[in-house]
Structures are given as structure tokens and as C-alpha cells.
Amino acid sequence: MKDVVAMKIFQRMIQLKPECVFDGLAKTAEIVGHLNSNTDLTWYGWQGMMGMPLGTVAVSTRVDNWSSFVEVQTEILADQAYLEMVGSTAGMMASPAQDNIMTPIAGSANMPAEPMDFLFSNVAKAAYSNIPQAMDWSQRFCDMANGLAGTPTAGLMTSLGEGGATFALLMYYESIAQYEERQPPEVFAIEALNSLQTESESLFEASSNLQTMARRIA
Numbered sequence: 001m002k003d004v005v006a007m008k009i010f011q012r013m014i015q016l017k018p019e020c021v022f023d024g025l026a027k028t029a030e031i032v033g034h035l036n037s038n039t040d041l042t043w044y045g046w047q048g049m050m051g052m053p054l055g056t057v058a059v060s061t062r063v064d065n066w067s068s069f070v071e072v073q074t075e076i077l078a079d080q081a082y083l084e085m086v087g088s089t090a091g092m093m094a095s096p097a098q099d100n101i102m103t104p105i106a107g108s109a110n111m112p113a114e115p116m117d118f119l120f121s122n123v124a125k126a127a128y129s130n131i132p133q134a135m136d137w138s139q140r141f142c143d144m145a146n147g148l149a150g151t152p153t154a155g156l157m158t159s160l161g162e163g164g165a166t167f168a169l170l171m172y173y174e175s176i177a178q179y180e181e182r183q184p185p186e187v188f189a190i191e192a193l194n195s196l197q198t199e200s201e202s203l204f205e206a207s208s209n210l211q212t213m214a215r216r217i218a
Contacts (some may be wrong), residue, residue: 008063008211009156013098016055020092025217026091028057031085032218035059038079039072044115045218051213055094060115064103091169095114104169106139106155108146116152116172117216124200125164125208132158134167134203142171144192163208179213 016024025047032045041061047054063069076082126134138155145153152172159165173179187193 006064006169008066008069008101008103009060010063010069010099010101011058011060013056013058013100014089015094016057017094018055021055022090023058024055024092026187027085027089028059031082031089034082034085035061035076039076041072042114043218044216046119046214047217048212049215050213051210052214057119058215060213066096069101074130074161074208075089084155088174100158100160100166102156102158102166104154105135105157105207106142108142108151108153110146110150111152111154112172115216116174118176119214119216120171120173120179121210121212121214122169123208123210123212124167125206126204127164128169130203131159133164134165137199138169139169141196144196145171148187148192164205167204176213 012160013025014028021133028045028047034044035041041060041063043061046058048054048058062176063072135157138157142153142155145151154170156166156168156170173182188197
């Protein structure tokens with residue numbers, strides 16, 4: 001696991017009601033600002049652009065470990081102003097929020113100090129027996145993707161949730177124009193990528209694969 005920083009990435013995914021999308025985006029940015037002003041962690045807000053239902057937003061942060069994050073969560077839940085802000089969003093949500101915490105297991109050498117403005121994500125499930133091979137595959141994919149165009153690429157995983165282990169590949173972009181420049185249809189004919197894609201078919205469940213693009217809003 002070269003170039004991997006020991007940490008966890010926490011994310012809370014929220015699905016807004018269609019009629020609450022614009023107010024919900026503003027409220028997400030407000031909550032992120034409050035958390036950044038009142039905790040020692042750096043928080044980020046995200047809006048799902050493609051591959052997710054309209055109104056998908058998320059809040060994320062990087063933590064040293066899960067146990068220290070539990071302490072931060074306890075402090076947050078004692079913050080009355082935060083509770084009031086979150087309470088005001090209850091009527092905006094189409095369904096309960098979902099939390100996850102993932103461990104970086106692979107990465108390129110040029111990972112940014114903080115997320116760029118646009119984040120491509122590829123998430124897929126793997127059987128527990130495939131975890132070692134999937135971890136090795138993740139690092140080789142990061143090396144390949146970074147080598148092609150210099151795109152910062154990271155691999156994450158968690159054994160929590162339904163249906164086996166969840167793996168995620170994150171690719172960071174400064175703009176949608178940069179993404180389009182680096183991801184033309186012709187890229188899938190590159191042998192290095194094609195070979196890894198073929199190998200992935202024996203490691204990950206094809207029906208679980210989800211590719212999305214998100215925009216940083218806070």
C-alpha cells in the first residue's frame with residue numbers, strides 16, 4: 001500500500017426531496033461551515049452531479065482513526081446550534097441519511113492535500129475472499145490512471161454494509177473540462193486500462209458497480 005496515508009474517510013450521504021434541492025444545497029454548505037468553525041476537523045460538502053438521483057448531497061471529513069472520530073461526534077451532538085441546523089433539514093430529506101467510513105488502501109503519489117472541486121467515484125462490491133486481490137488491483141489501477149494523465153487517484157475499502165466488502169476508486173479533477181480531456185471514449189482502448197478492467201470482472205460484482213461525479217460545494 002505505497003503512498004497511502006493512515007487515516008479514515010467519513011461520509012454522510014443525504015437524499016433531498018426534489019422540491020428541496022436548492023434550499024438543501026445551501027443548508028449543506030451552512031452546516032459544513034459551522035462544523036469547520038466549531039471542530040478541529042476539516043469538513044467538505046458535495047453535490048451529486050451524475051450517476052446519482054437528483055438532490056444527492058454529502059458531507060465528508062478525513063480523520064486519523066475511527067475511535068477519535070467517535071469522540072468528535074460526541075462533542076458535535078452536544079452543540080445546540082448544530083442540532084438546530086440539522087433539525088431544520090429533517091423535512092427536506094427524502095430518506096434517512098446514510099453514513100460510511102472507509103480506509104484508504106491505495107493511492108498515487110500526487111494526492112492533493114484536500115479534495116479538488118470535482119470527484120469521480122467508482123464503487124463496487126467484492127466477496128470477502130477477493131479482498132487481498134482487490135486491494136492489490138486497486139493500487140495497480142491507481143498507478144495506471146495516474147501514469148496516463150497525472151490524475152490523482154485513490155482506492156478505499158470497507159467491510160461494513162451489505163453484500164461483501166465495498167471498494168471505491170476516487171479520481172480528482174480541477175474541472176469538468178479536465179475530466180472530459182482525460183476521459184474520452186478512446187481511453188477504454190488503452191491496453192493497460194483494458195487489461196485491468198478485464199481482471200476486475202473476476203474480483204468485483206458487475207451488478208454492484210456505480211460510477212458517479214460529484215461537485216464540491218463547501
